[in-house]
Amino acid sequence: MILYGASLSPFVRKVGAILGEKGLDFEHKPVAPGADDPEFKQCSPFGKIPGFRDGDYCLADSSAITHYLEAKHPGTAMIPADAEARGKVLWFEEVADTVLVPPMGAIFWNRVVARLMGTEPDEAAAVNAEENTLPPVLAYLESQLADGRDYLVGDSLTLADIAVASPFKNLEYGRANIDWGAYPKLRAFVDRILARDSFARMLEADMAMIGAVA
Structure with missing residues:
Protein backbone atom coordinates (compact mmCIF):
# COMPACT_ATOMS: atom_id res chain seq x y z
CA MET A 1 0.00 0.00 0.00
CA HIS A 73 -9.44 -4.79 7.06
CA PRO A 74 -12.22 -4.92 9.67
CA GLY A 75 -9.88 -5.95 12.47
CA THR A 76 -9.36 -3.09 14.97
CA ALA A 77 -12.59 -1.47 13.85
CA MET A 78 -12.54 2.30 13.55
CA ILE A 79 -16.23 2.67 12.61
CA PRO A 80 -18.79 0.99 14.91
CA ALA A 81 -21.44 -1.36 13.55
CA ASP A 82 -24.11 0.02 15.88
CA ALA A 83 -26.26 2.47 13.91
CA GLU A 84 -26.32 5.29 16.46
CA ALA A 85 -22.62 5.06 17.27
CA ARG A 86 -21.77 4.84 13.57
CA GLY A 87 -23.81 7.94 12.84
CA LYS A 88 -22.01 9.88 15.58
CA VAL A 89 -18.58 8.79 14.37
CA LEU A 90 -19.34 9.93 10.83
CA TRP A 91 -20.75 13.19 12.19
CA PHE A 92 -17.55 13.97 14.08
CA GLU A 93 -15.46 13.15 11.03
CA GLU A 94 -17.57 15.59 9.01
CA VAL A 95 -17.20 18.27 11.70
CA ALA A 96 -13.44 17.78 11.62
CA ASP A 97 -13.17 17.84 7.83
CA THR A 98 -15.55 20.70 7.04
CA VAL A 99 -15.86 22.84 10.19
CA LEU A 100 -12.61 22.41 12.12
CA VAL A 101 -10.06 22.23 9.31
CA PRO A 102 -10.95 25.50 7.49
CA PRO A 103 -10.10 27.92 10.35
CA MET A 104 -7.10 25.83 11.32
CA GLY A 105 -6.09 25.90 7.70
CA ALA A 106 -6.21 29.68 7.64
CA ILE A 107 -3.79 29.80 10.56
CA PHE A 108 -1.50 27.07 9.27
CA TRP A 109 -1.45 28.28 5.68
CA ASN A 110 -0.60 31.86 6.50
CA ARG A 111 1.96 31.15 9.22
CA VAL A 112 3.64 28.01 7.89
CA VAL A 113 2.79 27.12 4.30
CA ALA A 114 3.22 30.68 3.01
CA ARG A 115 6.74 30.71 4.43
CA LEU A 116 7.51 27.29 2.94
CA MET A 117 6.33 28.51 -0.46
CA GLY A 118 7.83 31.99 -0.22
CA THR A 119 4.46 33.71 -0.67
CA GLU A 120 2.93 36.65 1.18
CA PRO A 121 0.90 35.52 4.21
CA ASP A 122 -2.44 37.00 5.21
CA GLU A 123 -1.99 37.47 8.96
CA ALA A 124 -5.42 39.08 9.26
CA ALA A 125 -7.04 35.86 8.08
CA ALA A 126 -5.09 33.88 10.67
CA VAL A 127 -6.11 36.26 13.47
CA ASN A 128 -9.76 36.18 12.37
CA ALA A 129 -9.70 32.39 12.58
CA GLU A 130 -8.15 32.51 16.07
CA GLU A 131 -10.54 35.11 17.43
CA ASN A 132 -13.83 34.44 15.63
CA THR A 133 -14.14 31.26 13.59
CA LEU A 134 -12.32 28.68 15.67
CA PRO A 135 -13.54 29.34 19.27
CA PRO A 136 -17.15 28.16 18.71
CA VAL A 137 -15.87 24.90 17.25
CA LEU A 138 -13.50 24.36 20.16
CA ALA A 139 -16.32 25.14 22.61
CA TYR A 140 -18.55 22.55 20.94
CA LEU A 141 -15.88 19.87 21.11
CA GLU A 142 -15.17 20.73 24.76
CA SER A 143 -18.88 20.26 25.50
CA GLN A 144 -18.79 16.79 23.95
CA LEU A 145 -16.08 15.79 26.43
CA ALA A 146 -17.60 17.53 29.44
CA ASP A 147 -18.59 14.28 31.15
CA GLY A 148 -14.95 13.25 31.36
CA ARG A 149 -15.11 10.58 28.68
CA ASP A 150 -11.88 9.42 27.06
CA TYR A 151 -13.32 9.10 23.55
CA LEU A 152 -15.87 11.03 21.53
CA VAL A 153 -18.03 7.98 20.79
CA GLY A 154 -18.28 4.93 23.01
CA ASP A 155 -15.55 3.43 25.15
CA SER A 156 -12.81 2.87 22.59
CA LEU A 157 -10.90 4.72 19.90
CA THR A 158 -12.77 5.39 16.65
CA LEU A 159 -12.38 7.35 13.45
CA ALA A 160 -14.08 10.23 15.27
CA ASP A 161 -11.14 10.65 17.64
CA ILE A 162 -8.51 10.40 14.93
CA ALA A 163 -10.32 12.77 12.59
CA VAL A 164 -10.87 15.42 15.27
CA ALA A 165 -7.42 15.23 16.86
CA SER A 166 -5.44 15.15 13.62
CA PRO A 167 -5.83 18.83 12.59
CA PHE A 168 -4.78 20.15 16.01
CA LYS A 169 -1.12 19.53 15.27
CA ASN A 170 -1.39 22.23 12.61
CA LEU A 171 -2.47 24.73 15.28
CA GLU A 172 0.72 23.97 17.16
CA TYR A 173 2.82 24.39 14.02
CA GLY A 174 1.06 27.69 13.29
CA ARG A 175 1.67 28.91 16.88
CA ALA A 176 -2.03 29.63 17.23
CA ASN A 177 -3.05 31.95 20.05
CA ILE A 178 -5.63 29.74 21.75
CA ASP A 179 -6.88 30.14 25.33
CA TRP A 180 -6.52 26.48 26.21
CA GLY A 181 -7.63 27.22 29.76
CA ALA A 182 -11.15 27.46 28.35
CA TYR A 183 -10.91 23.99 26.81
CA PRO A 184 -9.07 21.77 29.33
CA LYS A 185 -10.83 18.52 28.46
CA LEU A 186 -10.35 19.07 24.75
CA ARG A 187 -6.67 19.83 25.22
CA ALA A 188 -6.14 16.66 27.29
CA PHE A 189 -8.07 14.62 24.72
CA VAL A 190 -6.05 15.94 21.77
CA ASP A 191 -2.73 15.40 23.56
CA ARG A 192 -3.72 11.84 24.45
CA ILE A 193 -4.84 10.88 20.93
CA LEU A 194 -1.87 12.47 19.15
CA ALA A 195 0.50 10.66 21.51
CA ARG A 196 -0.63 7.29 20.18
CA ASP A 197 1.95 5.25 18.29
CA SER A 198 -0.22 5.35 15.17
CA PHE A 199 0.52 9.08 14.72
CA ALA A 200 4.28 8.83 15.27
CA ARG A 201 5.29 8.15 11.67
CA MET A 202 3.40 11.09 10.18
CA LEU A 203 4.51 13.45 12.94
CA GLU A 204 8.14 12.49 12.39
CA ALA A 205 7.70 13.30 8.70
CA ASP A 206 6.21 16.66 9.70
CA MET A 207 9.37 17.59 11.58
CA ALA A 208 11.52 17.35 8.46
CA MET A 209 9.33 19.95 6.77
CA ILE A 210 8.63 22.19 9.75
CA GLY A 211 12.36 22.43 10.41
CA ALA A 212 12.70 24.39 7.18
CA VAL A 213 10.75 27.30 8.66
CA ALA A 214 11.38 26.88 12.39
Missing part, protein backbone atom coordinates in the same frame (compact mmCIF):
# COMPACT_ATOMS: atom_id res chain seq x y z
CA ILE A 2 1.14 3.53 -0.79
CA LEU A 3 -0.12 6.72 0.86
CA TYR A 4 0.52 9.82 -1.25
CA GLY A 5 0.57 13.31 0.23
CA ALA A 6 2.40 15.66 2.57
CA SER A 7 2.15 14.55 6.19
CA LEU A 8 1.42 18.16 7.15
CA SER A 9 -2.06 17.69 5.71
CA PRO A 10 -4.47 16.67 8.48
CA PHE A 11 -6.22 14.43 5.94
CA VAL A 12 -3.00 12.56 5.10
CA ARG A 13 -2.21 12.38 8.82
CA LYS A 14 -5.66 10.92 9.48
CA VAL A 15 -5.22 8.11 6.95
CA GLY A 16 -1.70 7.40 8.20
CA ALA A 17 -3.05 7.03 11.73
CA ILE A 18 -5.86 4.73 10.59
CA LEU A 19 -3.32 2.54 8.81
CA GLY A 20 -1.21 2.55 11.97
CA GLU A 21 -4.10 1.62 14.24
CA LYS A 22 -4.94 -1.29 11.95
CA GLY A 23 -1.31 -2.45 11.93
CA LEU A 24 -1.06 -2.21 8.13
CA ASP A 25 2.29 -1.74 6.41
CA PHE A 26 2.42 1.10 3.90
CA GLU A 27 4.84 3.29 2.00
CA HIS A 28 4.49 7.03 2.44
CA LYS A 29 5.25 9.14 -0.62
CA PRO A 30 5.19 12.84 0.38
CA VAL A 31 3.80 14.70 -2.61
CA ALA A 32 2.24 18.16 -2.67
CA PRO A 33 -1.33 18.83 -3.82
CA GLY A 34 -1.44 19.03 -7.58
CA ALA A 35 1.97 17.36 -7.96
CA ASP A 36 2.86 16.30 -11.49
CA ASP A 37 3.56 12.72 -10.51
CA PRO A 38 1.99 10.14 -12.84
CA GLU A 39 1.48 7.51 -10.13
CA PHE A 40 -0.08 10.05 -7.77
CA LYS A 41 -2.32 11.51 -10.50
CA GLN A 42 -3.54 8.05 -11.39
CA CYS A 43 -4.79 7.67 -7.83
CA SER A 44 -5.93 11.27 -7.37
CA PRO A 45 -7.01 12.63 -10.77
CA PHE A 46 -7.81 16.09 -9.37
CA GLY A 47 -4.51 16.36 -7.51
CA LYS A 48 -5.96 16.38 -4.00
CA ILE A 49 -4.24 14.67 -1.09
CA PRO A 50 -4.26 12.04 0.13
CA GLY A 51 -4.05 9.62 -2.75
CA PHE A 52 -3.88 5.92 -2.03
CA ARG A 53 -2.82 2.76 -3.85
CA ASP A 54 -3.39 -0.83 -2.83
CA GLY A 55 -1.94 -3.00 -5.57
CA ASP A 56 -3.78 -2.04 -8.74
CA TYR A 57 -6.54 -0.28 -6.80
CA CYS A 58 -6.40 3.52 -6.57
CA LEU A 59 -8.45 5.89 -4.46
CA ALA A 60 -8.42 9.49 -3.24
CA ASP A 61 -10.09 11.41 -0.38
CA SER A 62 -9.40 10.59 3.25
CA SER A 63 -12.96 9.54 4.04
CA ALA A 64 -13.21 7.24 1.02
CA ILE A 65 -9.84 5.69 1.84
CA THR A 66 -10.80 5.16 5.48
CA HIS A 67 -14.07 3.45 4.55
CA TYR A 68 -12.21 1.23 2.07
CA LEU A 69 -9.70 0.23 4.74
CA GLU A 70 -12.47 -0.42 7.25
CA ALA A 71 -14.28 -2.73 4.84
CA LYS A 72 -11.17 -4.60 3.67
Whole structure:
Protein backbone atom coordinates (compact mmCIF):
# COMPACT_ATOMS: atom_id res chain seq x y z
CA MET A 1 0.00 0.00 0.00
CA ILE A 2 1.14 3.53 -0.79
CA LEU A 3 -0.12 6.72 0.86
CA TYR A 4 0.52 9.82 -1.25
CA GLY A 5 0.57 13.31 0.23
CA ALA A 6 2.40 15.66 2.57
CA SER A 7 2.15 14.55 6.19
CA LEU A 8 1.42 18.16 7.15
CA SER A 9 -2.06 17.69 5.71
CA PRO A 10 -4.47 16.67 8.48
CA PHE A 11 -6.22 14.43 5.94
CA VAL A 12 -3.00 12.56 5.10
CA ARG A 13 -2.21 12.38 8.82
CA LYS A 14 -5.66 10.92 9.48
CA VAL A 15 -5.22 8.11 6.95
CA GLY A 16 -1.70 7.40 8.20
CA ALA A 17 -3.05 7.03 11.73
CA ILE A 18 -5.86 4.73 10.59
CA LEU A 19 -3.32 2.54 8.81
CA GLY A 20 -1.21 2.55 11.97
CA GLU A 21 -4.10 1.62 14.24
CA LYS A 22 -4.94 -1.29 11.95
CA GLY A 23 -1.31 -2.45 11.93
CA LEU A 24 -1.06 -2.21 8.13
CA ASP A 25 2.29 -1.74 6.41
CA PHE A 26 2.42 1.10 3.90
CA GLU A 27 4.84 3.29 2.00
CA HIS A 28 4.49 7.03 2.44
CA LYS A 29 5.25 9.14 -0.62
CA PRO A 30 5.19 12.84 0.38
CA VAL A 31 3.80 14.70 -2.61
CA ALA A 32 2.24 18.16 -2.67
CA PRO A 33 -1.33 18.83 -3.82
CA GLY A 34 -1.44 19.03 -7.58
CA ALA A 35 1.97 17.36 -7.96
CA ASP A 36 2.86 16.30 -11.49
CA ASP A 37 3.56 12.72 -10.51
CA PRO A 38 1.99 10.14 -12.84
CA GLU A 39 1.48 7.51 -10.13
CA PHE A 40 -0.08 10.05 -7.77
CA LYS A 41 -2.32 11.51 -10.50
CA GLN A 42 -3.54 8.05 -11.39
CA CYS A 43 -4.79 7.67 -7.83
CA SER A 44 -5.93 11.27 -7.37
CA PRO A 45 -7.01 12.63 -10.77
CA PHE A 46 -7.81 16.09 -9.37
CA GLY A 47 -4.51 16.36 -7.51
CA LYS A 48 -5.96 16.38 -4.00
CA ILE A 49 -4.24 14.67 -1.09
CA PRO A 50 -4.26 12.04 0.13
CA GLY A 51 -4.05 9.62 -2.75
CA PHE A 52 -3.88 5.92 -2.03
CA ARG A 53 -2.82 2.76 -3.85
CA ASP A 54 -3.39 -0.83 -2.83
CA GLY A 55 -1.94 -3.00 -5.57
CA ASP A 56 -3.78 -2.04 -8.74
CA TYR A 57 -6.54 -0.28 -6.80
CA CYS A 58 -6.40 3.52 -6.57
CA LEU A 59 -8.45 5.89 -4.46
CA ALA A 60 -8.42 9.49 -3.24
CA ASP A 61 -10.09 11.41 -0.38
CA SER A 62 -9.40 10.59 3.25
CA SER A 63 -12.96 9.54 4.04
CA ALA A 64 -13.21 7.24 1.02
CA ILE A 65 -9.84 5.69 1.84
CA THR A 66 -10.80 5.16 5.48
CA HIS A 67 -14.07 3.45 4.55
CA TYR A 68 -12.21 1.23 2.07
CA LEU A 69 -9.70 0.23 4.74
CA GLU A 70 -12.47 -0.42 7.25
CA ALA A 71 -14.28 -2.73 4.84
CA LYS A 72 -11.17 -4.60 3.67
CA HIS A 73 -9.44 -4.79 7.06
CA PRO A 74 -12.22 -4.92 9.67
CA GLY A 75 -9.88 -5.95 12.47
CA THR A 76 -9.36 -3.09 14.97
CA ALA A 77 -12.59 -1.47 13.85
CA MET A 78 -12.54 2.30 13.55
CA ILE A 79 -16.23 2.67 12.61
CA PRO A 80 -18.79 0.99 14.91
CA ALA A 81 -21.44 -1.36 13.55
CA ASP A 82 -24.11 0.02 15.88
CA ALA A 83 -26.26 2.47 13.91
CA GLU A 84 -26.32 5.29 16.46
CA ALA A 85 -22.62 5.06 17.27
CA ARG A 86 -21.77 4.84 13.57
CA GLY A 87 -23.81 7.94 12.84
CA LYS A 88 -22.01 9.88 15.58
CA VAL A 89 -18.58 8.79 14.37
CA LEU A 90 -19.34 9.93 10.83
CA TRP A 91 -20.75 13.19 12.19
CA PHE A 92 -17.55 13.97 14.08
CA GLU A 93 -15.46 13.15 11.03
CA GLU A 94 -17.57 15.59 9.01
CA VAL A 95 -17.20 18.27 11.70
CA ALA A 96 -13.44 17.78 11.62
CA ASP A 97 -13.17 17.84 7.83
CA THR A 98 -15.55 20.70 7.04
CA VAL A 99 -15.86 22.84 10.19
CA LEU A 100 -12.61 22.41 12.12
CA VAL A 101 -10.06 22.23 9.31
CA PRO A 102 -10.95 25.50 7.49
CA PRO A 103 -10.10 27.92 10.35
CA MET A 104 -7.10 25.83 11.32
CA GLY A 105 -6.09 25.90 7.70
CA ALA A 106 -6.21 29.68 7.64
CA ILE A 107 -3.79 29.80 10.56
CA PHE A 108 -1.50 27.07 9.27
CA TRP A 109 -1.45 28.28 5.68
CA ASN A 110 -0.60 31.86 6.50
CA ARG A 111 1.96 31.15 9.22
CA VAL A 112 3.64 28.01 7.89
CA VAL A 113 2.79 27.12 4.30
CA ALA A 114 3.22 30.68 3.01
CA ARG A 115 6.74 30.71 4.43
CA LEU A 116 7.51 27.29 2.94
CA MET A 117 6.33 28.51 -0.46
CA GLY A 118 7.83 31.99 -0.22
CA THR A 119 4.46 33.71 -0.67
CA GLU A 120 2.93 36.65 1.18
CA PRO A 121 0.90 35.52 4.21
CA ASP A 122 -2.44 37.00 5.21
CA GLU A 123 -1.99 37.47 8.96
CA ALA A 124 -5.42 39.08 9.26
CA ALA A 125 -7.04 35.86 8.08
CA ALA A 126 -5.09 33.88 10.67
CA VAL A 127 -6.11 36.26 13.47
CA ASN A 128 -9.76 36.18 12.37
CA ALA A 129 -9.70 32.39 12.58
CA GLU A 130 -8.15 32.51 16.07
CA GLU A 131 -10.54 35.11 17.43
CA ASN A 132 -13.83 34.44 15.63
CA THR A 133 -14.14 31.26 13.59
CA LEU A 134 -12.32 28.68 15.67
CA PRO A 135 -13.54 29.34 19.27
CA PRO A 136 -17.15 28.16 18.71
CA VAL A 137 -15.87 24.90 17.25
CA LEU A 138 -13.50 24.36 20.16
CA ALA A 139 -16.32 25.14 22.61
CA TYR A 140 -18.55 22.55 20.94
CA LEU A 141 -15.88 19.87 21.11
CA GLU A 142 -15.17 20.73 24.76
CA SER A 143 -18.88 20.26 25.50
CA GLN A 144 -18.79 16.79 23.95
CA LEU A 145 -16.08 15.79 26.43
CA ALA A 146 -17.60 17.53 29.44
CA ASP A 147 -18.59 14.28 31.15
CA GLY A 148 -14.95 13.25 31.36
CA ARG A 149 -15.11 10.58 28.68
CA ASP A 150 -11.88 9.42 27.06
CA TYR A 151 -13.32 9.10 23.55
CA LEU A 152 -15.87 11.03 21.53
CA VAL A 153 -18.03 7.98 20.79
CA GLY A 154 -18.28 4.93 23.01
CA ASP A 155 -15.55 3.43 25.15
CA SER A 156 -12.81 2.87 22.59
CA LEU A 157 -10.90 4.72 19.90
CA THR A 158 -12.77 5.39 16.65
CA LEU A 159 -12.38 7.35 13.45
CA ALA A 160 -14.08 10.23 15.27
CA ASP A 161 -11.14 10.65 17.64
CA ILE A 162 -8.51 10.40 14.93
CA ALA A 163 -10.32 12.77 12.59
CA VAL A 164 -10.87 15.42 15.27
CA ALA A 165 -7.42 15.23 16.86
CA SER A 166 -5.44 15.15 13.62
CA PRO A 167 -5.83 18.83 12.59
CA PHE A 168 -4.78 20.15 16.01
CA LYS A 169 -1.12 19.53 15.27
CA ASN A 170 -1.39 22.23 12.61
CA LEU A 171 -2.47 24.73 15.28
CA GLU A 172 0.72 23.97 17.16
CA TYR A 173 2.82 24.39 14.02
CA GLY A 174 1.06 27.69 13.29
CA ARG A 175 1.67 28.91 16.88
CA ALA A 176 -2.03 29.63 17.23
CA ASN A 177 -3.05 31.95 20.05
CA ILE A 178 -5.63 29.74 21.75
CA ASP A 179 -6.88 30.14 25.33
CA TRP A 180 -6.52 26.48 26.21
CA GLY A 181 -7.63 27.22 29.76
CA ALA A 182 -11.15 27.46 28.35
CA TYR A 183 -10.91 23.99 26.81
CA PRO A 184 -9.07 21.77 29.33
CA LYS A 185 -10.83 18.52 28.46
CA LEU A 186 -10.35 19.07 24.75
CA ARG A 187 -6.67 19.83 25.22
CA ALA A 188 -6.14 16.66 27.29
CA PHE A 189 -8.07 14.62 24.72
CA VAL A 190 -6.05 15.94 21.77
CA ASP A 191 -2.73 15.40 23.56
CA ARG A 192 -3.72 11.84 24.45
CA ILE A 193 -4.84 10.88 20.93
CA LEU A 194 -1.87 12.47 19.15
CA ALA A 195 0.50 10.66 21.51
CA ARG A 196 -0.63 7.29 20.18
CA ASP A 197 1.95 5.25 18.29
CA SER A 198 -0.22 5.35 15.17
CA PHE A 199 0.52 9.08 14.72
CA ALA A 200 4.28 8.83 15.27
CA ARG A 201 5.29 8.15 11.67
CA MET A 202 3.40 11.09 10.18
CA LEU A 203 4.51 13.45 12.94
CA GLU A 204 8.14 12.49 12.39
CA ALA A 205 7.70 13.30 8.70
CA ASP A 206 6.21 16.66 9.70
CA MET A 207 9.37 17.59 11.58
CA ALA A 208 11.52 17.35 8.46
CA MET A 209 9.33 19.95 6.77
CA ILE A 210 8.63 22.19 9.75
CA GLY A 211 12.36 22.43 10.41
CA ALA A 212 12.70 24.39 7.18
CA VAL A 213 10.75 27.30 8.66
CA ALA A 214 11.38 26.88 12.39
